[in-house]
Amino acid sequence: MKMTGKKEKNLKKRLIRYIPLYIMALPGLLYLFVNNYMPLPGLVLAFKKYNAKKGIFGSKNVGFKNFKYLFATKDAFVITRNTILYNIVFIIVNTLLAVFVAILLAEMTSKLKRIYQIIILLPFMISMVIVSYLVFGFLSNDNGFINNTILSALGKEPIQWYMQKQYWPFILVFVNAWKVIGYNCIIYLSAILGIDRSIYESASIDGAGKWAQVRKITIPLLRPTIIMMTLLAVGRIFYSDFGLFYQVPQNQGALFAVTNTIDTYVYRGLLELGDISMASAAGLYQSVVGFIFILAANLIVRKLDPDNALF
Amino acid sequence: MKKKALATLLLAAMLTTSLAGCGDAADSTPTAGTAEKKEEASAETKEEATVETADGELSLAEQAIADRKAKAQASGEYEKVVVSFFDWTGAPAGLDRVNAKLSEYTREKLGVDMELLIIDAAAYTEDLKLMLSSGEQVDLFSTCGPGYMTCVNNGYTADLEEDGLLDNYGAELKSLIRTDYLDACRVGGTLYGVPPIKDYAIQTACILIGTEYLEGAGVDLSKFEKDDLGYNKATWDDVDEMFAAIHEAYPDKIVYSTQDNLLTQGSCVDNIAGDYFGCLLDPANSLEVENVYESDLFKEWADRAYRWNQAGYISGDAMTDDNGASSRIKSGAYMAMMAQAKPAYQNQINGECGRDMTIFDVGDAFMGSSAVSAFPWCMNQATEDPIAAMQVLNLLYTDPVVANLACWGEEGVEYVVNADTSINWAEGVNPDNSEYYPNVLWLMPNQYAAHVWEGDPIDVGEQTAAFNDNCPVKSKALGFTWDNSDYAAEFTALQNAYKEFGPQIVYGFVDPETGLKQLNDALYAAGLQEYMDAKQEALNEWAK
Numbered sequence: 001m002k003m004t005g006k007k008e009k010n011l012k013k014r015l016i017r018y019i020p021l022y023i024m025a026l027p028g029l030l031y032l033f034v035n036n037y038m039p040l041p042g043l044v045l046a047f048k049k050y051n052a053k054k055g056i057f058g059s060k061n062v063g064f065k066n067f068k069y070l071f072a073t074k075d076a077f078v079i080t081r082n083t084i085l086y087n088i089v090f091i092i093v094n095t096l097l098a099v100f101v102a103i104l105l106a107e108m109t110s111k112l113k114r115i116y117q118i119i120i121l122l123p124f125m126i127s128m129v130i131v132s133y134l135v136f137g138f139l140s141n142d143n144g145f146i147n148n149t150i151l152s153a154l155g156k157e158p159i160q161w162y163m164q165k166q167y168w169p170f171i172l173v174f175v176n177a178w179k180v181i182g183y184n185c186i187i188y189l190s191a192i193l194g195i196d197r198s199i200y201e202s203a204s205i206d207g208a209g210k211w212a213q214v215r216k217i218t219i220p221l222l223r224p225t226i227i228m229m230t231l232l233a234v235g236r237i238f239y240s241d242f243g244l245f246y247q248v249p250q251n252q253g254a255l256f257a258v259t260n261t262i263d264t265y266v267y268r269g270l271l272e273l274g275d276i277s278m279a280s281a282a283g284l285y286q287s288v289v290g291f292i293f294i295l296a297a298n299l300i301v302r303k304l305d306p307d308n309a310l311f
Numbered sequence: 312m313k314k315k316a317l318a319t320l321l322l323a324a325m326l327t328t329s330l331a332g333c334g335d336a337a338d339s340t341p342t343a344g345t346a347e348k349k350e351e352a353s354a355e356t357k358e359e360a361t362v363e364t365a366d367g368e369l370s371l372a373e374q375a376i377a378d379r380k381a382k383a384q385a386s387g388e389y390e391k392v393v394v395s396f397f398d399w400t401g402a403p404a405g406l407d408r409v410n411a412k413l414s415e416y417t418r419e420k421l422g423v424d425m426e427l428l429i430i431d432a433a434a435y436t437e438d439l440k441l442m443l444s445s446g447e448q449v450d451l452f453s454t455c456g457p458g459y460m461t462c463v464n465n466g467y468t469a470d471l472e473e474d475g476l477l478d479n480y481g482a483e484l485k486s487l488i489r490t491d492y493l494d495a496c497r498v499g500g501t502l503y504g505v506p507p508i509k510d511y512a513i514q515t516a517c518i519l520i521g522t523e524y525l526e527g528a529g530v531d532l533s534k535f536e537k538d539d540l541g542y543n544k545a546t547w548d549d550v551d552e553m554f555a556a557i558h559e560a561y562p563d564k565i566v567y568s569t570q571d572n573l574l575t576q577g578s579c580v581d582n583i584a585g586d587y588f589g590c591l592l593d594p595a596n597s598l599e600v601e602n603v604y605e606s607d608l609f610k611e612w613a614d615r616a617y618r619w620n621q622a623g624y625i626s627g628d629a630m631t632d633d634n635g636a637s638s639r640i641k642s643g644a645y646m647a648m649m650a651q652a653k654p655a656y657q658n659q660i661n662g663e664c665g666r667d668m669t670i671f672d673v674g675d676a677f678m679g680s681s682a683v684s685a686f687p688w689c690m691n692q693a694t695e696d697p698i699a700a701m702q703v704l705n706l707l708y709t710d711p712v713v714a715n716l717a718c719w720g721e722e723g724v725e726y727v728v729n730a731d732t733s734i735n736w737a738e739g740v741n742p743d744n745s746e747y748y749p750n751v752l753w754l755m756p757n758q759y760a761a762h763v764w765e766g767d768p769i770d771v772g773e774q775t776a777a778f779n780d781n782c783p784v785k786s787k788a789l790g791f792t793w794d795n796s797d798y799a800a801e802f803t804a805l806q807n808a809y810k811e812f813g814p815q816i817v818y819g820f821v822d823p824e825t826g827l828k829q830l831n832d833a834l835y836a837a838g839l840q841e842y843m844d845a846k847q848e849a850l851n852e853w854a855k
Contacts (some may be wrong), residue, residue: 052465052693069800069803071803073800073804073837140627140629141627142627160820163815250630256811270805275796276444
C-alpha cells in the first residue's frame, strides 16, 4: 500500500502522541510474544517422534502418526461428544445464570450487596481439588450428607453416587455453574453499571416497570458483552476444565462414559506413556479446532449483527 | 482491515497458549549444544587417558581423577556432578550441609563436587523430564518416577558402556551386581541403567494385622509356623477366621484397608512389559501371554474381595479413598491390609502403620520380569563429563561414606552409631524434625553400603541377596522390556476399560459372576487380543 505524504505525517503524529500508551502496552506485548509466539516453532513436535538426543528439530518425522492416537479407539467418539456437549451446556447455563444474577445484583439497593457479591464469587476462588472434597462430603457412601441425612430421613435407599453414571451430567453442570457464575456475573455486572442511568429514569417516567426495563434496556445493552464472552467460550469448546472432570468425579472409572473428556483422556493416557510428541499433537488438535470454531462463530455473528462481531 | 488481521492473530496466539508448556519443556537447543560438548569432552579425556596408561603409571580411573584435580587446582573450581532422586517431603532442610560434606569427601577422592538434588515425589517426574529435555544440569538420576522405559524411549539416557565407561570407571560397581541382573536392564542390548541393590524378589500376599487387634480379639498365634523370613505361615481360611474375629471384637473399625494390589502384590503373575494387559500366568515355566482377568487366580481374588465386602470388612468409600493402605491403618480406623514382604520388613511396616503389625505370609516368593529393571539409576545423555558421573555412581554403590551421607545424613547430627554398627536417631532427633531423612532406602543405589537401622538384622544385605537367590518363582522373562508406543491408542483404551470395570471387582463392590464378564468384554472390545499378540511376538523375539 502506498501512503500519501499527509497520511504519513498523520501516522507520525499519532505515533508520537500515543507513545505513553505503547509503553504501557509493552510489558503485555512482550509477555504475549515470549509466552505465545516464541514457542510456536515447537509445534513441529506434533509431527515428530521426540528424542532428547536428537532435539526437537532433529527428531524423526512421523507425519500424522501422533494424531492417530486420538482417533484410533472407540473412546474418541465418547470424549469428543462429552467435551463438546458439556461445553455447550455450560455456555448456555452459565450465561443465563450469570446474567440473571448480575441483573439481580444491579437492581439491589441493600447494603448487603457487597457481601452477596463476595459470597457468590467465593466458589470461583476455591481450587477444584477442594471442590471435589466438598462434593465428596455430600456424596460419600459412609459419611455423605445426602446418603446419611437426606435419603435416610426420606426413608430411601442410599445411592452409590460414584458408581452410577446417570447422575453425573447434572452434578457436573451444577458444580460448574456454582463455581463460575460468580466470576462471569462480575463482568456482566460491570457492563450493567456502565449503562447510563438516565435511560432507566426516562423509561420509568414513561411508565416502564422493572421487568420491561430489564427486557428493553439492560439485555439489549448487555448484548455485546454476552456475545464476546460467548465467542471466547466457543473458542475453548474443545478444552475442558480438567479439575472438574478429573478431580470432582474422583477419577472413578465407573463414570468414564460421562466424565471422560479430551483433556482427561490425554492426561490419563500420556501420564503412563510420557510421550511429549503425542501430548503436543493433542494440544495442536485442540487449538486448531478451537480456532476454526471461533472463526465460524464470529462469521455467524457478523452475518446476524455486524456491530458486535469480534473481528 | 489491519485491526481485524491483528485481532485474528492475537486470537490465534491466545488459543495456542496451551502449547507453550510443551514448547518450553522440549526446547532442544541447549540439549543439542551440551551433547556436542559432551562428545568433545569425552573424546579429549579419553585421548589423554590412553596416553598415560601406555606409560603404565596410572589406571584410566586414577588418571581421570588426577586430571580433574589438576584442572581444579589450576582454575580453583571443581566440576560438579548432580545426582537426583525423590523423597516424600521435598528437599530436606539439611541438604546443603549434607552436600557440602559429600563434596568435601569427593573432592579428595575424585576431584569433583557432588550435589544431591532431592525433589518431592509428587513433582519429581515432571521436574526431571524438564531438566533432562532443557539441558539443566543433572548427571545421574533415579528412574523411579518417570519410569525406565519412558526415559530410554525419550532418549534421555546415556549408554553406560560406551567407550568402556562402566568397565574402566565403574569396575567395582560392576562387580557388585550379578551379570544376569545387569543384563536385565539392557534395552535392545544396550545398558542404559544399573539397578539399585535391593530385594528384587517379593514375598507375595502377606496379610498384616495390627497386633493389638489380634490380642484384643483373643487370636491364638502359637498355631502358626514360621516361614524362612520368620513370618507366620497362614492360609486364606486362617485369614477369614481372624478377620471375623477382629470384626466382632472391634465392630466400629473397618477390617480391611483395600488397595488395587491383588495382582501386583498378591500374586505371582508376571506383568511383562509393565502392564497387566497380557501376562505370564506361570512365569517360572511358560512364556505364554494370557489374559489374567479370565484366569482362575483373578476369579479367586475377586470372589474373596466380594465375600469380604459383603461381610462388611471393606469401607463403602474404598473406591474413592486414595490414601495409602498403611496410612489408613495408622489413622486407627482400619485394622488389616495386604502387602508384599521381604527380609527386615517388620520395622518398615511398623513404622508405616504406626503400630506393631503381625505379618501372615499366605503367598509365595516371586521375582517378576521387571523386578530388577523397574527403576535403575541412569546417566543423562547430555552429561558433560560422563567419566566423572560414572565415578560418582561407582562411589554411591561402593563407598560407605558417600552411601551413609546420602542415605542417612551426617553422623552425630542426624544419627548415632551403636556398638554393633547399627544406627539410631541422634539425641532429640526424630522423623519429623530430622533435617535429613529422605526415607527412600529402597531406591538408593546401594542401601547395604550404609549403616543398618537399629532393630534390623546387621546382615540384612546378605539376607536380601539370599532371599533373591532362593526365590522359588523366578520369571523366565527376567529382563524382558517392550516399547508399547506403537500401541499407545490400544493401551489407553485398555486402561480406560480396566478403570471402568476393574476396581469395582477388586474392591468387592460387584458380584464377580457379572463383573468379570463385563470387564473382559470391555477389554476385548478395547483391543486386548491385538495388544497381547504384539506382546507375545516381542517376547518370542526376545526369547530367541
